[in-house]
Amino acid sequence: MSEECEELHKLFDGMKRFRFPFNDSEIPKNGIYILFEKGEKAHDSDRIVRIGTHTGRNQLRNRLREHFVNENKDRSIFRKNIGRCILNGDDFINDWELTPLIKSVREAHPEIDFEKQKEIEKEVTKYIQDNFSFVVFEVPEKEERLRIESKIISTVSRCKECHPSKDWFGLNSPKEKIRESGLWLVNELYKEPFSKEELREFMEMLK
Helix, strand or coil: CHHHHHHHHHHHHCCCCEECCCCHHHCCCCEEEEEEEEEEEECCEEEEEEEECCCCCCCHHHHHHHHHCCCCHHHCHHHHHHHHHHCCCCCCHHHHCCCCCCHHHHHHCCCCCHHHHHHHHHHHHHHHHHHEEEEEEECCCHHHHHHHHHHHHHHHHCCCCCCCCCCCHHHHCCCHHHHHHCCCCCCCCCCCCCCHHHHHHHHHHCC
């Protein structure tokens, strides 16, 4: 997968890069985003650290706001995973794992320190806004978005040359799949990657 992964890195590295604050109007309503993180390199370019999309119609812009802006880890598994790394060794991680948006959870855990949760949310926001950039491309149909997302994730996760740096923040994660893959992901890893022909067709689609 190294050759296909290198092609993907070169492709995305040549696309328009967004950083916070970004202009929503420049982002398609439906599509896929590719995240890069400061200090992470692969294939002589910035290393892909997360691939994501959305399921609801016209929700790509909102999905990116849920990651970069909205301080609610229960709306963004990406934010939740960053928080898990921040809380490495802190007992509050047990509360962080809960979902207080659900009334029954709030009632069952009245001890949740919501002020502490707000503090961690702000730390998560700062880390994401300071360290991540991304590219996006349009894919109008949900089924095609999910198919392409899975193909990219599997191509990158199966690559033998993409490794996190020794200082990568994700190595603090309690999630083994994140530490092992070097990606801020636990789903769609190591599945069916792009074949050479599929990758050619994908690159043609983006022209």
